[in-house]
Structures are given as C-alpha cells and as structure tokens.
Amino acid sequence: MCFANKGFKVTGIDIDSEKVKLINMGKSPFREPGLDELLMKALGKRLLHCTTNQEHALEKSGVSFITVGTPSLPDGSIDLDFVGAASQSIGEALKKMNKYHVVVVKSTVTPGTTEKVVKPIVEERSGKHCGSEFGLCVNPEFLKEGSAIHDMLNPDRIVIGEYDKRSGESLEKFYKDFYGESMPPIIRTNLTNSELIKYANNAFLATKISFINTIANICERLRGADVKVVAKSIGLDNRVSPFFLNAGLGYGGSCFPKDTKALIAFSKSLGYMPELVEAVTKVNEAQPFKAVDLAEKLIGNLKNKRIAILGLSFKPNTDDLRNAPSLKIVNFLLKKEAKIIAYDPKAMDNAKKIFGVKIEYASSAIKCIKGADCCIIITEWDVFRKLKPGDFIKHMKKPCIIDGRRIYNTAAFLDDTKFMAIGL
Amino acid sequence: MTPPSISIVGTGYVGLCTAVVFASKGYKVITSEQDHEKAASINEGIPPFFEPGLEDLLQRVLKENNLRCVLTSEEAILNTDVTFITVGTPNKPDGSIDLQYIERSAQEIGEALKKKETYHLLAVKSTVVPGTTENIVKATIEKYSGKRCGINFGLCVNPEFLREGNALHDTLHPDRIIIGEHDKKSGDFFEAIYNSFYRAEMPSIIRTTLPAAELIKYANNIFLATKISFINQVANICEKIPGADVTVIAKAIGLDKRIGPLFLNAGLGYGGSCLPKDVKAIINFSKSLGYNPIIFNAVEEVNKAQPIITIELCKTILKNLPGKQIAILGLAFKPNTDDMREAISIRIINNLLNEGAKIVAYDPAAMDNAREVFGNDIQYANSAIQCLKNADCCILTTEWEEFKKLTPEDFIQHMKNPTIIDGRRIYDPKQFSQKLKFKAIGLGTLT
Numbered sequence: 051m052c053f054a055n056k057g058f059k060v061t062g063i064d065i066d067s068e069k070v071k072l073i074n075m076g077k078s079p080f081r082e083p084g085l086d087e088l089l090m091k092a093l094g095k096r097l098l099h100c101t102t103n104q105e106h107a108l109e110k111s112g113v114s115f116i117t118v119g120t121p122s123l124p125d126g127s128i129d130l131d132f133v134g135a136a137s138q139s140i141g142e143a144l145k146k147m148n149k150y151h152v153v154v155v156k157s158t159v160t161p162g163t164t165e166k167v168v169k170p171i172v173e174e175r176s177g178k179h180c181g182s183e184f185g186l187c188v189n190p191e192f193l194k195e196g197s198a199i200h201d202m203l204n205p206d207r208i209v210i211g212e213y214d215k216r217s218g219e220s221l222e223k224f225y226k227d228f229y230g231e232s233m234p235p236i237i238r239t240n241l242t243n244s245e246l247i248k249y250a251n252n253a254f255l256a257t258k259i260s261f262i263n264t265i266a267n268i269c270e271r272l273r274g275a276d277v278k279v280v281a282k283s284i285g286l287d288n289r290v291s292p293f294f295l296n297a298g299l300g301y302g303g304s305c306f307p308k309d310t311k312a313l314i315a316f317s318k319s320l321g322y323m324p325e326l327v328e329a330v331t332k333v334n335e336a337q338p339f340k341a342v343d344l345a346e347k348l349i350g351n352l353k354n355k356r357i358a359i360l361g362l363s364f365k366p367n368t369d370d371l372r373n374a375p376s377l378k379i380v381n382f383l384l385k386k387e388a389k390i391i392a393y394d395p396k397a398m399d400n401a402k403k404i405f406g407v408k409i410e411y412a413s414s415a416i417k418c419i420k421g422a423d424c425c426i427i428i429t430e431w432d433v434f435r436k437l438k439p440g441d442f443i444k445h446m447k448k449p450c451i452i453d454g455r456r457i458y459n460t461a462a463f464l465d466d467t468k469f470m471a472i473g474l
Numbered sequence: 475m476t477p478p479s480i481s482i483v484g485t486g487y488v489g490l491c492t493a494v495v496f497a498s499k500g501y502k503v504i505t506s507e508q509d510h511e512k513a514a515s516i517n518e519g520i521p522p523f524f525e526p527g528l529e530d531l532l533q534r535v536l537k538e539n540n541l542r543c544v545l546t547s548e549e550a551i552l553n554t555d556v557t558f559i560t561v562g563t564p565n566k567p568d569g570s571i572d573l574q575y576i577e578r579s580a581q582e583i584g585e586a587l588k589k590k591e592t593y594h595l596l597a598v599k600s601t602v603v604p605g606t607t608e609n610i611v612k613a614t615i616e617k618y619s620g621k622r623c624g625i626n627f628g629l630c631v632n633p634e635f636l637r638e639g640n641a642l643h644d645t646l647h648p649d650r651i652i653i654g655e656h657d658k659k660s661g662d663f664f665e666a667i668y669n670s671f672y673r674a675e676m677p678s679i680i681r682t683t684l685p686a687a688e689l690i691k692y693a694n695n696i697f698l699a700t701k702i703s704f705i706n707q708v709a710n711i712c713e714k715i716p717g718a719d720v721t722v723i724a725k726a727i728g729l730d731k732r733i734g735p736l737f738l739n740a741g742l743g744y745g746g747s748c749l750p751k752d753v754k755a756i757i758n759f760s761k762s763l764g765y766n767p768i769i770f771n772a773v774e775e776v777n778k779a780q781p782i783i784t785i786e787l788c789k790t791i792l793k794n795l796p797g798k799q800i801a802i803l804g805l806a807f808k809p810n811t812d813d814m815r816e817a818i819s820i821r822i823i824n825n826l827l828n829e830g831a832k833i834v835a836y837d838p839a840a841m842d843n844a845r846e847v848f849g850n851d852i853q854y855a856n857s858a859i860q861c862l863k864n865a866d867c868c869i870l871t872t873e874w875e876e877f878k879k880l881t882p883e884d885f886i887q888h889m890k891n892p893t894i895i896d897g898r899r900i901y902d903p904k905q906f907s908q909k910l911k912f913k914a915i916g917l918g919t920l921t
Contacts, residue, residue, distance in 0.1 A: 161715050192730065207729035237726045240921070242717040247726040250708050254733050257704055257769075264767045265693050268756075271763040272604050274683040283680045283690040286650040287635065290697050293732035313711075320714040324707045326700075329772035 051085065052202040054092035056228055061107040062100040065135075073100040081369040081396050084199045108143035108151065113224055115189070116140070116168070117156045126311035127319070130167055133157055137168045141175025144184055152185035152220045158309060160316040161245040164188050169213070185217030188241050190248035195303065196367030207235045211244025249316075252309040253327050258294040259301045260333035266297035266473025267340070277473025278456055297473040299375040299428060299454045300337030302364030307334070307373040338375035341426050342382050344452045344470045349424050352388040356447070358422035360415055361429025361455075362394035362401050369396040371404060375454075376428045384408060393418035395431050419445045430455035439466035477501050478595075478667060481550035481557045483579045485512065485543065487747070488599055488634050489560035490521060491641040494528060497535035499671060505543045506550040516543040524812040524839050527642050547579060551586040556595045556667060558632070559583075559611070563600050569754035570762075571603050573610060580611045584618025587627055595628040595663050601692070601752060603759040604685040607631050612656065628660030631684050633691035638746065639810030650678045654687020692759075695752040696770060701737040702744045703776035709740035709916025710783065720916025721899050740916040742822070742871060742897040743780035745807035747815040750777070781821045784869060785829070787895055787913050792867055796830030799890070801865035803858055804872025804898075805837035805844045812839040814847060818897075819871045827851060836861035838874050862888040873898040882909040 054060040064070050069079050076090045092098035101107055108114055118132035133155075140153055153172060155164050169180050180186050188211035193201045208225055212218030218238050226233055239247075266277040277297040285292030301307070310331050317324045346352060364374035371377065380390055390409035392401060398411055412418035415433060419425050419442060427434055435457045442449040443466060451463060453471035463469040479502040482493045489505060497503040507513040512522055519533040535541040544550055551557055561575035576598075587594055596615070598607050612623045623629050631654035636644045651668055655661030661681050669676055682690075705724055712718035720740040728735030744750065753774050760767045792798050807817035814820065817840075823833055833852035835844060841854060855861035858877060862868055862885060870877060878900045886892045886909060894906065896914035906912040907920055 161718060206731050207726065209726050235729055237722070237729070239719075239722045239726070240717050242715055242918075243719060243722045244726075246708070246712070246715070246718055247723050250723050251727045251730055251733070253708075254704055254727055257700060258732070260769055261697060261700055264769050265689070267765055268689070268760050268763065268767065271765060272685050272689065274685045275604060275689055276682075276686060279680065279682045279686045280690050280693050283650065283652050283682075284694045284697055286678055286680070287694055287697075288649055289701070289734065289736040290694065291732060291734040317711050320711065322710055322714060324711065326703050326707050326769070326772040326776050329768040333769055 051088045051092055051098065052199060053228065054095075054097040055088055057097065058228065059111070060092070060098050061111060062098065063102065063104050063107050064100065065102060067102050070100045070102050081367075082198050083196065083367055088199065104139040105143040105146060108140065108147065111151075112149075113152045113154060113221065114140055115154045115156045117191075120157050120159055120308075120312075122308045122311055126315035128158075128160060128308075128312045130159070130163065133159060133163065134167060134171060137171035138175050141172040144172065144176035144178055150184065150220075152187060152217055152224075154187045154189045154221060156189055156191050158190065158248050158305075158312075159188075159245055160249070160312060161242045164211070164241045164245060165213075181214045181216070185220050186213035186241070187211060187217050187221045188244040189221060190244060190251075192248075192251060195370055196365060204232075205234050207237060209244050209247050210236065210238045211241040211247075212238060213241060249309055249313045252306055253313050253330070255294050256301055256306045256310050256334065257326070257330045259296075259298075259306075260330040260337075262295045262297045263300065263333055263337050263472075269473045276460065278460075280473075297456060298337075298430075299341055299379070299472065300334040302372070302374040302376075303370060304372045307331075310334075338378040339382060340472060341375075341379050341428065341452055341454045342386070344472075345383075345424050345426060348450050348452065348468055348470050349448075352383060352386040352424075354387060354389065355423040356389045356391065356421060357383055358412075358419045358425040358446070359390060359392040359409075360394075360418060360425060360427050360434050361431055362392055363397040363429050366429055366431045367396075369394075369400055371397055371400045374429075377404065379426065379428060380405065380409060391418055391422065394429065395433055416441065416445055422446050423448060424450040424452065426452045427454050427457060430457045439463055442467055477670060478555035479503070479553065481506065481547075481554035483547050483550065483557060483559050483583065484561035484575070484600070485516060485522075486560060486562055487523060487525070487638065487641070488636060489558070490516070490532075491525065491528065491636060491645060492558055492560060492599065492634070493541060494531050494535055495642060495645040496671070497538075497540035498531055500540065501671075502554075503535075503541045504550040504554055505541070506545065506547045507543050508545060510545065513543045513545055525641055526639060526810055531642065547582040548586040548589075551583060551594065552590055555592075556597065556664075557583065558597050558599050560599045563602055563751075563755075565751050565754050569758040571606075571755045571759070573602070573606060576600060576602060576606065577610060577614060580614035581618050584615040587615065587619035587621055593627060595630070595660060597630045597632045597664060599632055599634050601633065601695075601748070601755075602631075602688055603692070603755060604688040607654070607684045607688060608656070624657040624659065628663055629656040629684075630654060630660050630664045631687035632664065633687060633694075635691075635694060638813055639808060647675075648677050650680060652687050652690050653679065653681045654684040654690075655681060656684060692752055692756045695749055696756055696773070698737050699744055699749045699753050699777070700769065700773050702739075702741075702749075703773040703780075705738045705740045706743060706780050706915075707776055712916045712918050714918065716919040717921040718916075718918035719903070740899060741780075741873075742784055742818040742915065743777040745816045745818045746813060750816040753777075781818050782825065784822055784895060784897055784915075785825045788826070788867055788869065789829070791893055791895070791911065791913065795826065797832065798866040799832045799834060799864060800826055801855075801861045801868040801889070802833055802835040803837075803861060803868060803870045803877050804874055805835055806840040806872050806874075809872055809874045810839075812837075812843055814840050814843045817872075820847060822869065822871060823848065823852060834861050834863075834865065837872065838876060859884060859888055864888075864890045866891045867893045867895065869895045869897055870900065871897050873900050882906050886910055
C-alpha cells in the first residue's frame with residue numbers, strides 16, 4: 051500500500067480468492083489505522099491491483115516481495131510451507147520471463163533459509179541461475195501493528211541482505227526511488243546476517259519488556275517503589291532508551307512470541323542454548339497470571355465474582371488476538387469460576403470466535419464495568435485512559451480496579467477506589 | 475546564598491571524583507579518609523587510582539584551596555553543610571550486599587551530628603539495596619545523634635552513573651539526576667545544590683522515594699548487563715553460522731531507536747566493580763523478597779560462561795595448551811582504567827594457567843595491579859610488541875586504543891605462530907584472516 055501511494059505500480063498476490071476480491075473492492079482483511087483510506091486511494095489511481103495469478107503479476111514487475119507467514123511449529127521452529135510454496139510459484143513465473151527480476155524475502159525466516167530453501171526452489175522451478183538471471187535479497191520488516199503505515203514510511207533503517215552485489219544494488223535503488231530525500235540509513239550485508247538481524251531485533255525488544263516486568267515484580271514487593279518511576283529514570287540513560295519499558299501483562303501478538311521461540315529452537319539446533327532468551331519467554335509466559343493474582347489479593351476468592359475485562363487485543367489499535375495475554379487471563383479466570391464480561395473497541399468479533407458463549411460481551415467500556423466486582427485493564431486503549439475514578443465508582447458494584455498496563459494516575463485512583471497495578 | 479560546603483565520606487573512586495568535580499566549580503570540599511597514607515597522598519595531589527584527567531584536576535583544586543582530605547568524618551561533617559556518603563558496598567560470599575562500611579559511616583555521622591547545631595543534609599551515593607537508607611542509615615544516624623530525620627537533618631539517595639574512564643565527564647554531563655528524598659525539605663535543598671552547580675545546563679531531574687532511587691541504580695546497571703549478555707548470546711549463535719557477524723547485527727539493531735547503539739559490543743563479558751556486583755546483589759535481594767528473577771540469573775550465567783568460550787576457541791586452535799605461550803593483550807576490565815576488579819582477563823588467565831599454558835601479559839595501565847593478582851605465575855611485558863614475541867597465540871582481552879593500531883604484520887613479525895583471538899572485535903576480519911589465523915567473538919566462518 052505504501053509503495054502504491056508513492057506512485058509505484060503494485061500487484062498483490064494471494065492464493066485466497068475471497069481475500070483478493072475484498073482487497074480489490076477496497077476492504078482490508080484486517081484492522082490497521084489509515085489502511086482502508088490508503089487502499090481506496092491506491093485502487094482509485096489504479097496503482098494497486100490484487101490477483102491470484104502469480105505469473106501475470108511477476109511479468110509486469112521488477113521486484114517481488116515474499117511476505118507469506120512463517121508460523122511456529124509445536125517445537126517452536128518455523129513452518130516454511132508457505133515460503134516454499136511462494137518460492138515455487140515465483141520460480142514458475144520467472145521461467146517465462148526474459149528480464150532480470152529481484153526476489154525479496156520479507157517474511158521472517160531463520161538464518162540460512164533464503165540460501166538453502168528459497169534459492170534452490172526458485173532456481174529449480176525457473177531453470178535460471180540466481181545472481182546472473184535473477185536477484186535475491188532478504189529485507190526484513192520492522193513494522194509495528196497499529197502504526198504499520200507510519201513505520202513503513204519512516205523506518206529507523208533499511209536492512210538489505212544480498213545474495214550478490216547486483217541484487218543489493220537493485221533493491222537499494224528501488225528504495226532510493228521510494229524514499230527520495232528522506233532515505234533512511236541503509237545496512238547492506240549478506241543473506242544470513244539480515245535474517246538473524248530480524249530475530250535479534252525482536253528478541254531484544256522482548257528482552258526489554260521481560261526485563262521491566264521483572265523490575266515491576268520486584269517493585270510490587272517493596273513499599274514506596276513504583277516501576278513507572280524506575281522505567282522513566284533508566285529510560286533517560288541514553289544507553290537504555292525510553293521505548294519498550296512499559297511494565298504490563300507481557301508481550302503478545304504474532305511476532306515476539308513466535309520469533310523468540312523460533313530463535314531458541316534455531317539456536318538449539320546449532321547446539322547452543324540461549325538461556326537469556328529462554329528466561330525472557332518464561333517471564334512473559336508467567337506475566338499474564340499476575341493480573342489474576344492481583345485480583346485475588348484485591349477482592350479475595352473469585353468464584354462467581356463478576357469480572358469486567360477492558361481490552362482484549364494484544365495491544366491497542368489492532369483487532370489482533372493472536373497470543374494476546376487476555377486469552378490466558380480470561381481462561382484462568384474462567385477456571386476459577388469467575389463470571390467474565392469483556393469489551394474491546396476493535397477485537398469483539400475475533401473474541402467471539404474464541405470464547406463463544408463462555409463469556410459475556412459488552413458494547414462499551416461503561417456497560418462492561420456495570421455491576422462488576424472487579425475490573426482488569428488488559429489493553430491500554432485510549433478510550434480506557436479517559437475513564438475517571440468516578441466512572442468506576444458510579445457503575446461498578448464495588449470500585450476494585452487492577453491496572454494491568456499502568457494507564458491510570460496512581461494517586462487519584464488510590465484515593466478514591468480499591469486500586470492495584472502492575473509494578474506498584 | 476553562599477554555596478554550601480560539602481564533605482565526602484569515603485574516598486574511593488566515586489568519592490574522590492565527586493569531590494574533585496565539586497571543588498573544581500568553587501565549592502569548598504572536605505573528604506575524610508582514615509588511612510593516613512591514602513589521605514596524605516590525596517593531599518599531595520596523587521590519586522590512589524588511575525582516571526583520565528583526575529590527577530590534573532586534583533592538583534588544581536588543591537592549589538586553589540578548595541579541597542582537603544582529613545582523617546575523621548567528624549572533622550569533615552562539623553565543617554560542612556552537606557555530606558555525600560560514598561563508601562564501598564562489596565558483596566558477601568553469598569552475593570548479598572555487605573553493609574559494614576555503610577553502618578560504620580552512619581554511626582560516625584550520627585556521633586558528629588550530635589555536636590552540630592545547624593541543619594545538615596546527607597546524601598547516600600553508595601549503591602545500596604532498596605530499604606537500606608531508611609532502615610539502616612536513617613535509623614543509625616538518629617540513634618547516635620539523638621536527632622530527627624526530616625527536622626534536624628535531611629536525607630536523600632542520589633545514585634551515581636559514572637563510567638570508569640569517563641568519570642569526570644559523566645559527573646559534569648549526566649543524562650539525568652535522580653534524587654530519592656526522605657521528605658520534601660531534603661529533596662528541595664538537594665535539588666537547589668544541583669541547580670546552582672549545573673545552572674543553565676541542569677539535566678533532567680527525577681525526584682522520588684528513597685527505595686525507588688535505590689532500585690533505579692540497580693535497574694540501570696542490570697539493564698546494561700542484560701544488553702551485554704544479550705549481544706554476547708547473539709555472538710555465540712553467530713559463531714555457529716557461516717557468514718554471520720555479530721558486529722553487523724549489533725549495528726543494524728542499534729539503529730532501532732527502541733534499542734540504541736550503546737552497550738551492544740559483543741565480547742568476553744562484563745567485568746569491573748559495578749555490574750558483576752550489582753547483578754549479584756539484586757538477584758540476592760530479589761530472592762530475599764521471595765521472587766526469583768530468572769532473567770537476571772540468565773544474564774549472570776551467560777556472563778560467567780563467556781570467557782570459557784575463548785578458552786575453548788584457544789584449545790581448538792592450538793590442539794593442546796600445556797607449554798604453549800599465550801600473549802594476553804589487555805588486563806584492565808575495560809580501556810582507560812587500571813581497575814582489574816572482576817576483570818575478565820583474570821578468569822581467562824587462571825583458566826589458561828590451569829590448562830598448563832604459559833602467559834605473557836601486557837596492559838597500558840594495569841600492570842601494577844596485575845602483579846598483585848598474579849605475582850610470579852605469569853610473565854609481564856612492557857609493550858604490546860614485546861608481549862607478542864614468540865607467542866603461539868594472542869588473546870585480545872581489552873580494547874585499548876593502542877592495540878587497535880596493531881597491524882597483521884606486527885603479529886606475523888613477532889609471534890612464533892601468528893594466531894589471534896579477537897575477544898573485543900577491534901580488528902577487521904577480512905584483512906586479518908587473509909594474512910594469519912584469526913578467530914573472533916561472534917564471527918562465523920568467513921564465506
């Protein structure tokens with residue numbers, strides 16, 4: 051979408067013809083702020099078109115990005131079926147082309163995959179040589195769901211892993227045309243390094259989150275300590291940086307849990323046990339249950355208590371529930387025979403698919419907290435930040451609040467409500 | 475208002491640097507040191523340890539009569555308005571913090587305050603586990619002075635974030651100032667001191683409770699240790715992947731604003747008097763609260779294993795170690811210091827000695843300290859080139875500038891068997907591996 055809106059002709063390819071139809075009608079199959087608008091604009095200018103016909107798509111273009119999913123297998127390693135299938139069809143399309151074309155792997159793949167899986171499949175199916183007849187690059191993305199379009203347009207840097215110099219030059223030129231004056235720093239390296247860069251980047255961010263959650267867990271055991279003050283203070287150290295230091299209920303989503311697990315599985319396959327990354331995932335797996343611990347501390351036995359859940363998506367501004375901490379929390383509360391009523395500004399449809407009739411669904415935050423014994427803030431949506439102690443006092447049976455994301459003014463809530471928060 | 479006069483209890487690294495920097499801005503500073511020889515040496519302008527720029531500045535402030543070192547805390551306190559406590563807080567064998575120096579100085583301060591009529595402000599700069607200032611410092615001073623904290627004297631926690639080798643610069647240009655305050659008056663008074671010190675260049679200030687300020691220091695250091703163990707772990711993965719190079723990975727992820735480029739140098743692990751001690755202390759403290767911080771345990775474990783990887787690398791290259799001569803370049807725990815406390819070089823050398831290797835070592839600043847550690851167990855060279863002479867393998871353990879200038883030819887010309895293990899990634903792998911046997915932390919086989 052971002053390419054198209056800068057005047058590049060873009061063809062999207064998907065094997066799902068329903069999805070293709072939707073996109074060509076201007077409907078995005080998932081939620082992302084600003085996306086629908088950009089999609090309509092790109093379709094209007096005829097710069098974007100979606101198809102199921104791979105050959106047709108490649109013939110017209112000079113660069114193909116592979117962005118298929120690489121889900122986790124049960125052992126944590128990644129499933130390369132989609133990457134393999136995409137490589138096959140790209141190979142077949144290349145066979146009929148008579149100009150140089152660059153294949154770019156944007157999917158997150160473990161080091162060695164592009165060289166050992168993508169390259170041989172494309173070569174075999176196309177009958178062409180990588181390097182001389184087609185180019186091959188790895189170009190990891192660092193988009194955040196919820197600000198994907200902004201991140202795409204303003205990246206901190208571009209990483210290009212290149213099979214050979216020509217491949218790298220072609221992709222660098224492509225980005226120079228795209229970014230013009232505002233070209234970000236570029237790192238050109240080999241395929242392997244750029245594959246590992248993506249994992250190292252996400253694993254570090256996951257580490258930062260589990261680090262601050264560990265500090266939060268210490269703070270909760272210390273009178274007068276508050277993880278927010280600690281995070282603010284250490285964030286001012288320029289060796290630390292202030293981002294990704296929000297204590298909470300742990301990271302979720304489709305990237306961090308998957309990528310940390312994949313890095314561990316990959317590293318073990320090389321005979322090296324990355325115990326720090328393992329500890330990071332363990333802290334994260336335990337963190338959601340803190341919300342339930344705090345609820346029990348605040349209101350005692352949860353059986354038959356009505357618990358209002360504010361926020362279900364794994365982070366704000368998305369409807370994505372994959373690996374969301376809310377799933378663990380709700381299931382654990384159900385096990386404790388609590389009654390759950392939940393509200394999320396965007397993720398209600400996805401939630402209904404997961405929880406069905408096991409929980410109740412509210413149509414607003416206020417309706418959600420009505421008559422509740424306890425309210426747990428799981429996702430830091432802006433609409434929840436605006437709630438005042440008075441709102442909880444007025445609508446809840448008893449104003450007992452667990453702030454799982456540290457969005458409320460501690461002093462104000464402690465004065466007027468029964469209030470507990472992560473890292474306080 | 476006349477600038478307050480300042481006393482410093484504890485003339486170790488932090489104490490003396492703080493004293494000299496305040497004195498250099500015209501404050502009257504008195505430090506106290508019980509050790510006669512150490513006190514005399516400070517009064518003569520000779521710092522008891524190496525720190526770039528410190529000696530010059532010390533001599534200047536002595537000449538300007540802004541600093542003197544006395545033998546008792548009492549003399550220092552009775553003649554000043556504000557006291558920084560900067561005594562050491564080493565680890566006990568179980569990793570917990572040893573507070574005997576804190577307790578002793580709190581008692582002396584209490585006894586001195588008993589004789590003082592005016593309000594006095596105390597600031598704990600020593601790294602102490604959360605709760606120490608309230609439960610030990612305050613309680614002890616109140617007991618021995620008969621005075622009330624918050625009324626007759628003020629109490630703050632003011633952690634330092636100095637880097638050895640950069641201490642003077644860091645004191646003059648901190649990223650931020652943390653003030654943990656017992657009460658508002660203490661915090662206000664203390665903030666006023668820093669306002670008059672930094673004036674227009676006042677950094678951001680965070681005022682908080684005593685325990686939060688105590689925890690901030692640990693959280694900060696442990697985050698840095700985490701960053702180092704993280705990148706070392708990536709380095710260890712890189713070594714197993716042909717074509718991978720941790721310096722490229724570090725550069726690429728360092729450009730991410732959420733990560734930042736600093737403290738991402740893969741190497742042989744962190745050492746020194748702060749990170750290892752603070753990581754141990756917070757693990758121990760956290761466990762005492764009933765919480766096992768598994769991430770911090772992992773950070774420590776990775777750091778413990780990191781030097782061993784070098785030994786393994788050395789064994790692979792040389793087949794067997796007995797009788798082999800190994801040149802060690804760098805002994806200090808980092809460049810620009812003579813500090814060898816918890817230095818990685820010690821663990822590497824001891825391991826190599828156990829394996830029967832012969833060691834020749836050189837460091838631009840830490841030779842005297844090294845002699846105290848190793849005595850006659852190793853040989854000492856008086857230059858890098860001399861250190862390399864006839865060696866079977868060279869391990870680069872500290873990234874001093876002068877080592878960066880060595881070329882492949884220097885190694886080829888002087889070593890018996892030109893082999894380098896670059897433990898700090900200061901050499902260009904392509905250039906070096908073309909001409910001699912070259913291994914480096916975080917470098918996969920070159921492709």
